[in-house]
Amino acid sequence: MTAWHEVADLAGAALLLLGALVCLTGVIGLLRLPDVLARSSAATNPQTLGILLITAGVALRLRSWADLGTLALVVFFHLLTNPVAAHLVARVAYRTGQTGDCALLFDELAGSEPDRRN
Amino acid sequence: MTALDNILLDAALAVILLAGALLLIRIRRGPSMLDRAVGVDVAAALMVAGIGVQAASTRTRYYLSIMLVIAFLGFTSSVGIARFIAVRDRPTPRPVPRPVPPKEGP
Numbered sequence: 001m002t003a004w005h006e007v008a009d010l011a012g013a014a015l016l017l018l019g020a021l022v023c024l025t026g027v028i029g030l031l032r033l034p035d036v037l038a039r040s041s042a043a044t045n046p047q048t049l050g051i052l053l054i055t056a057g058v059a060l061r062l063r064s065w066a067d068l069g070t071l072a073l074v075v076f077f078h079l080l081t082n083p084v085a086a087h088l089v090a091r092v093a094y095r096t097g098q099t100g101d102c103a104l105l106f107d108e109l110a111g112s113e114p115d116r117r118n
Numbered sequence: 119m120t121a122l123d124n125i126l127l128d129a130a131l132a133v134i135l136l137a138g139a140l141l142l143i144r145i146r147r148g149p150s151m152l153d154r155a156v157g158v159d160v161a162a163a164l165m166v167a168g169i170g171v172q173a174a175s176t177r178t179r180y181y182l183s184i185m186l187v188i189a190f191l192g193f194t195s196s197v198g199i200a201r202f203i204a205v206r207d208r209p210t211p212r213p214v215p216r217p218v219p220p221k222e223g224p
Contacts, residue, residue: 006120013126016171020133023167027137030144030160036152043156046137047163051189054170058182061174070182074166074189081193085159088200093152 005063012060019053022046036093040086047082051075127175134168155199162192 022045029042055071062068141164145157166185173181 017130020130077189085193
């Protein structure tokens with residue numbers, strides 16, 4: 001029984017460190033990428049995979065059903081709100097012309113978007 | 119609580135603090151408001167991560183409600199910037215989109 005607890009503690013700590021490293025890679029991408037859209041795609045890295053790993057680590061170290069429900073709600077709200085924010089930021093970046101046209105392979109919104117600049 | 123657990127948790131906290139410092143550099147020199155909006159969004163995620171590490175190292179469950187509130191409300195700042203502030207902050211006018219030439223058959 002205590003051996004299982006120690007293994008769960010160690011695995012939880014390792015998952016926390018792994019999630020922190022994933023967050024660090026996302027922030028490094030945020031520093032080095034050139035564009036708003038590319039930075040937005042790098043910013044979803046710490047927000048989904050890092051938060052998933054960190055909540056799994058916390059759940060392995062706390063080990064109670066009520067805390068597991070709260071952590072599931074944390075993951076649920078992250079997965080619900082991140083696409084909304086990323087979508088709005090990318091849409092405004094396209095409309096205000098900060099997308100960097102030379103890097104786009106296809107521009108499917110080219111003629112369909114009403115021009116609201118004025 | 120072994121020593122290896124403490125080392126791993128301290129390393130995780132140090133990595134999150136380093137990520138926050140690098141993120142502050144991006145927020146400081148982001149060329150437009152949208153970069154800062156993305157940075158603030160990531161800052162909310164890093165806050166959730168740091169509070170999670172703290173809750174795991176002290177085995178306290180009262181931090182989890184704070185994590186829940188930040189996960190639920192952390193995106194409102196970037197949505198507000200994207201909807202209302204970035205519209206006034208237009209750096210360069212967008213060039214007229216050139217028509218895509220039809221693809222030639224072989």
